[in-house]
Amino acid sequence: MTQSMTYSAHFRAVLVMGLPLIGGHLAQLTIGLTDTLMMGRYGVPELAALTLASTLFMVLFLFGSGFAFAVMPMVAQFAAQGDLTHIRRATRMGLWLSTAFFLLCLPLFWWSGTLLQALGQTPQVALDAQLYLRIAGVGLLPALGVMVFKSYLAALEHTRAVLWLTVLAAIINAVANYALIFGEWGAPELGIRGAALASVAAHLSALAGVIVYARMKLPQYPLWQRFWRPDTEMLREVFALGWPIGLTTLAEVGLFAATAVLMGWIGTVPLAAHGIALQLSAATFMVHLGFSNVATVRAGQARGRGDVTYLVRGSWAVLALSGVAVIATIAAFLLIPEPLLALFLSPDEPQREAILRLGSQLLIVAAAFQLVDAAQVVVLGLLRGLQDTRVPMLIAGFSYWGLGLPVALGLGFWADWGAVGIWSGLVIGLGMAALLLLRRFWARAVPAMAQPG
Template sequence: MTNEATAPASGDGKTSFSHWIAEMRALLSLGAPLILAQLAQNALFTTDVIMMGWLGPESLAAGMLATAFMNTFMIGGIAMLSVVAALVAQARGAGDSKGVRRTVRQGLWVAIAVSLVLWPILWQVRPVLSALGQAPVAIDRAEEYVHVAMWLVLPGLCYVVFRSFLSALQQTRVILLVTIGAVALNALLNWALIFGNFGMPRLELRGAAIATLIVNIFMFAALAFYAVRHRRFRRYHVFARFWRADWQRFLAIIRVGAPIGFMVLAEVALFSMAAVLMGRLGTNELAAHAVALQCASTAFMVPLGLSQATTVRVGLAYGAGDRAGVARAGWGAMIVTLAFMTTTCLLFIFYSDALVGLFLDQDDPANFEALRLAATYVVIGGIFQLVDGAQVSAAGALRGLSDTTAPMIIALLGYWAVGFPIAWIAGIVLDWRGVGVWLGLAGGLAFVAVVLTTRFAMRERLGLLPPLPAQ
């Protein structure tokens, strides 16, 4: 499946309705496979949440703590390594096969380095959660999960390297197929290992962790095998002389990818700390938070995929010196994203009870309070769908202009100087509990969305376009 969508350039700087329509079609054509891959990837975690929910609110709450702790660190590494796609595309565009090979190899080196840093941190899950005031029972179960699942860091990051490599070569079909296969494998392994089906032992959360580890090894191995054996990619010899250092490319990946990683990490850490605050409020609050957050994150996969396509579309117009094209690509993506998120907002508001019923048994009296809280959080989550889509769309447009450092600073301020204080004050100090925590999340996202969108609107005045030739 290749993504070679084009839209007519407007070299005279003028634009028309037909240009806007063509741009949006190009965006959707490029973004569709990326969206499907993101949805399939998210389905892995959704399957875990659903099946952990079948064990009951306590297991779901502990699983949420464990995954929130891991994701705080893991997703930063994933975002950093996503820059491999851009570097491979640049080398490929220059006809530099050696540059492609160097980037993939050093991407794998960075994955190893990040894993060596993260493993000792993840092993300390118990003292960290204890210091954060979590319940002893939840800590025991979370530690049981993390001490197994933490070993997925290396294969998971190496999978990102090969996914970026194949994406840059416009081979998205195999990525989608492998991810769909991983979803099926994960569901099967969860059913067997969590609940003791098919003659396997009932391992509950430990079984979920083993399943997740196996699935990540499968995804890495499948893409690596495809990249090494397929006749189109065999010539890159990505594993040849793998031990040979290339510090220049190694540091380039870290230098370019770090701002993106820190920006994503700031948002993920905010949501992880929200889970910690929920854990202080009680098991039902944390379980309800897990359900509502999973609903919101599933919907978020669409604007996330669109934002990746937005970066490409804005970058193409930027490279062509088409100022009107930059505007169409950025604003057109925001319009499409806003339209989708308005739909999910209405869905969350009017069908919140039905959505939370997918995760917790509505016939079990023990789940009544968690269901009630989850439905409330889903409604609030529906409202912040709009600002969540806006911020990721604006960030994608700015990355197309190679603007990553300022958005990272804006994200840090928005999430931690605005979002978390609101969550703490409203949720804990004012005792609005979970509703206050979710209002904090919405406030942080809204700040980042407004500032990033304003930055894109002021791109000319801020000097983000000086290299473009005069129209």
């Protein structure tokens, strides 16, 4: 790649790198969907416990993944500079921090039943969730390790490996779930414990896969050389970059969890319509999350090269391609809302018509939601590539919780707009985040890179 790289070359590079990452994110989404579908067939109480336990696991996983995401821009920058030693150091300290985070979480998993009961959950559901987490919690270590290696491979543009390893994990999870939850193929019927064991098996398999791939395909990066040697300087750098990323992710996830609670206050039909519309939005969000990862890598490369033109052209390319995906999604949400919603509903569901009617209204709001959500997540990726994470964290926290949630409350309940008002609050919060992050990137981050030194 040269400094005179054309826009068309940037578009091609973004697609080559981005499509496998998008596929990997979609495959990751199917893992949770598979768990829910199979446990729902096994029993409603077990499904409730799994939902609760999975939520707690994902909150901790997403927070801990901040250190893995910090590895991505650092490795991209060092690769652009040809600095093999710093690539190894950054990846190694990402693994160290992920391991330390896992050890801090273990007591929380072990005594999660007490915590969940204190939060008002029924004793049986809390105990079943604890049973799941005492097993599945062990899988947090390989899960975070996989995230570090995925960031490492993506930064080195080995994104096809990320896709196929995630697909492999999804297949192993589905097969192990079926065997261990229901006792098929000679396996014992373990119910929710089977789901936990399947989760651990999937994470361990994925970790083994990424390690083998990294050793075979990238032998020039000796990641395990002096692995146990402390590296205080790099540890501080990865930590400083990673914890704001983790908190930013938590802020967004927490916002959507809070809106689910608000929907529950309104009633069952709004909560069901919200859940389906959110599933559809989550699937399309995976597209933009993939482009966000590409933005991080290419901004990191630009930083390593000290090439502002590369940064600007690459940024426009990734934003434009994300915009094309937004247009396609908006068209689908506005033109065929009911067929999309009907995919999640049984034909004999008594409240089917009410859910379809409200869900169609939410998808109209979701059309606007797509534009702002895509913009804010892609620009977050660009800023992370430039290793700017603390101010974006504050922007996200203010936009999501200081503006989005209060507006959702106001429009949903005080203005009596109901479910549509709550989703309108999401649009406004995410829209503010998009505007402020875009302003920071174009007004401060890009000019700052142009300054000598």
